[in-house]
Amino acid sequence: MLSPLVLGWFALFWGAYGITPIMVFKVMLNAVTPFFDLGGNIPEKFIIIDIRLPRIILAGLVGSALSGAGVALQGVFRNPLVDPFILGISGGAAFGCALSVGFFPFIPIPILAFFFGIIAVILTYTVAKTQGEISRLPLVLSGVVISAFFTAMVSMVKFLVDPHKLQSIVFWLMGSFSLSDWRSVKIGGAGIIAGLLPLFLMRWRLNSISMGEEEAKTLGINVRREQMIFIGSSSLATSVAVSVSGIIGWVGLMVPHLVRMIVGPDHKDLVPLSMAGGAAFMIFTDTIARSLTDFDIPVGIITAIIGAPFFVGLMKKGGKESWGR
Amino acid sequence: MLEVKELYFRHQHAKDMILKGIKFQIDAGQITTILGPNGSGKTTLFKCIAGLWNFQKGEVLYKKQNITRLSYAQRAKIFAVVPQDHEPPFPYSVFDVVLMGRTSYVGVFSSPGKNDYEKVKEALSLVGIEHLKHIPYTKISGGERQLTLIARALAQSTPVMLLDEPTSHLDFRNQIVVLRKVKEITRERGLRVMMTLHDPNLAMLFSDEVVVINGGSVVCTGSPEVVITEDTMKKVYGIEVSLIPWKGTRVVCPRIEG
Numbered sequence: 001m002l003s004p005l006v007l008g009w010f011a012l013f014w015g016a017y018g019i020t021p022i023m024v025f026k027v028m029l030n031a032v033t034p035f036f037d038l039g040g041n042i043p044e045k046f047i048i049i050d051i052r053l054p055r056i057i058l059a060g061l062v063g064s065a066l067s068g069a070g071v072a073l074q075g076v077f078r079n080p081l082v083d084p085f086i087l088g089i090s091g092g093a094a095f096g097c098a099l100s101v102g103f104f105p106f107i108p109i110p111i112l113a114f115f116f117g118i119i120a121v122i123l124t125y126t127v128a129k130t131q132g133e134i135s136r137l138p139l140v141l142s143g144v145v146i147s148a149f150f151t152a153m154v155s156m157v158k159f160l161v162d163p164h165k166l167q168s169i170v171f172w173l174m175g176s177f178s179l180s181d182w183r184s185v186k187i188g189g190a191g192i193i194a195g196l197l198p199l200f201l202m203r204w205r206l207n208s209i210s211m212g213e214e215e216a217k218t219l220g221i222n223v224r225r226e227q228m229i230f231i232g233s234s235s236l237a238t239s240v241a242v243s244v245s246g247i248i249g250w251v252g253l254m255v256p257h258l259v260r261m262i263v264g265p266d267h268k269d270l271v272p273l274s275m276a277g278g279a280a281f282m283i284f285t286d287t288i289a290r291s292l293t294d295f296d297i298p299v300g301i302i303t304a305i306i307g308a309p310f311f312v313g314l315m316k317k318g319g320k321e322s323w324g325r
Numbered sequence: 326m327l328e329v330k331e332l333y334f335r336h337q338h339a340k341d342m343i344l345k346g347i348k349f350q351i352d353a354g355q356i357t358t359i360l361g362p363n364g365s366g367k368t369t370l371f372k373c374i375a376g377l378w379n380f381q382k383g384e385v386l387y388k389k390q391n392i393t394r395l396s397y398a399q400r401a402k403i404f405a406v407v408p409q410d411h412e413p414p415f416p417y418s419v420f421d422v423v424l425m426g427r428t429s430y431v432g433v434f435s436s437p438g439k440n441d442y443e444k445v446k447e448a449l450s451l452v453g454i455e456h457l458k459h460i461p462y463t464k465i466s467g468g469e470r471q472l473t474l475i476a477r478a479l480a481q482s483t484p485v486m487l488l489d490e491p492t493s494h495l496d497f498r499n500q501i502v503v504l505r506k507v508k509e510i511t512r513e514r515g516l517r518v519m520m521t522l523h524d525p526n527l528a529m530l531f532s533d534e535v536v537v538i539n540g541g542s543v544v545c546t547g548s549p550e551v552v553i554t555e556d557t558m559k560k561v562y563g564i565e566v567s568l569i570p571w572k573g574t575r576v577v578c579p580r581i582e583g
Binding site: 080221223 | 372375376377396397398399400401402404405406408411413414415416417418421424425426428429431433434435436437481
């Protein structure tokens with residue numbers, strides 16, 4: 001009776017990974033261009049192996065981190081309108097990164113990013129939590145407030161730091177994969193996988209957790225503890241993603257929504273498919289970002305251009321359903 | 326047997342006790358209804374027994390085992406709680422909602438297995454809502470939602486079921502449909518069921534024992550015919566009622582003249 005569900009899940013899973021041939025095709029296509037200019041095999045190989053490949057892998061990792069964190073946070077906060085960016089995690093992590101680049105080069109960037117990312121989400125949570133349960137609109141608003149605060153802190157760092165470092169902070173904040181190399185793939189990969197693994201393994205429990213604190217408790221969940229695991233892991237994945245690629249917003253909001261529309265709200269399927277979908281989406285958008293014009297447009301700009309109207313559309317369409325209590 | 330012994334509860338920083346030494350017990354295959362006016366401590370009592378609020382004094386015992394000390398997962402294998410009708414943030418299918426009842430049996434790092442799906446199917450057919458299983462929980466009627474939550478409690482395979490005002494958002498027909506189902510399942514599975522109700526007539530029709538509480542204390546306990554009298558109704562609700570005998574039971578009718 002349930003095999004169609006399972007089969008459907010698998011079919012969709014492979015479908016989402018169907019981006020792989022396109023990705024390979026793209027690499028090939030891009031590799032052909034320098035072939036005409038230089039007429040040699042060596043630069044082509046160099047571009048694929050040392051520039052394109054790490055960039056694509058990193059884009060995939062960051063996409064699945066943001067989207068996986070987004071779907072988990074939406075479940076934990078019972079709020080379809082949140083993602084790591086809206087909750088202020090990205091902003092907090094960005095401040096951590098700027099601080100590390102500007103003043104504390106001896107502390108590894110991802111560590112400071114994670115530290116401030118988790119502080120930001122705790123602040124957002126505390127501000128939004130008035131009595132018992134957290135309602136949806138206050139959570140989004142408090143996220144906006146905390147994000148604004150950390151953006152100001154980043155500006156402060158930018159103002160105080162020396163001009164050389166300023167340039168790299170500004171460029172990196174726009175959200176781009178143009179500086180990807182194998183080193184960032186290793187750092188990003190380790191941190192992102194460490195953050196996503198608990199989300200993946202505990203995904204089914206998000207169904208019960210999303211029913212609300214009291215109900216989840218009576219279903220046998222230690223809500224406080226598991227909320228912390230989900231929020232902590234999401235923050236880790238997001239912060240590491242921010243530390244290797246800057247702020248790329250909206251992915252964690254859009255991809256889970258699109259996937260939910262296709263496969264339904266069951267987190268057992270939704271979480272892995274969002275991760276896969278996020279990877280595919282990010283690789284796709286980044287490919288557009290770097291091949292649309294002669295310049296390498298930061299991908300964060302593209303996702304924001306798509307994301308903002310998407311959010312508006314959700315608000316309008318969902319109406320009371322999205323905002324609720 | 327489920328025993329509630331001398332429960333005392335007050336909110337943090339609050340002076341007054343909300344529950345003042347509540348005690349009663351429930352036997353297998355029996356429905357016990359907590360009846361009382363708004364503010365009598367009915368909801369508080371429910372939350373204390375369900376393990377959501379910590380009471381200051383007293384014990385909840387199941388087969389002599391103290392429930393208060395158990396973890397959430399252990400408690401979820403003894404008590405199944407049917408909450409009031411509500412709207413979840415995501416449109417889970419009825420099947421997925423019932424499957425949540427298996428949470429305490431599924432490992433933290435795994436997903437439900439074959440046995441869990443079997444239990445869900447069994448619960449759906451016992452409640453008689455198999456036809457709804459693929460429909461989003463947000464798209465069904467209030468009565469169907471309540472039945473879904475009851476099926477979820479059954480999938481939890483517990484000896485005790487607690488229902489929080491199962492009829493509060495339902496129309497006349499669905500109140501009867503839901504409570505009839507609860508009674509049927511209680512008998513069939515030998516469950517110990519505790520529910521809170523507002524309507525003395527429904528309490529009269531569907532319970533084996535009634536615990537009337539007011540001001541945080543038990544006013545009286547016993548079979549509905551013994552407990553629901555003109556005197557108690559006057560004492561607890563402050564209104565005059567007449568009890569009209571009808572086919573072996575009695576109907577509570579408020580006097581509205583004059």
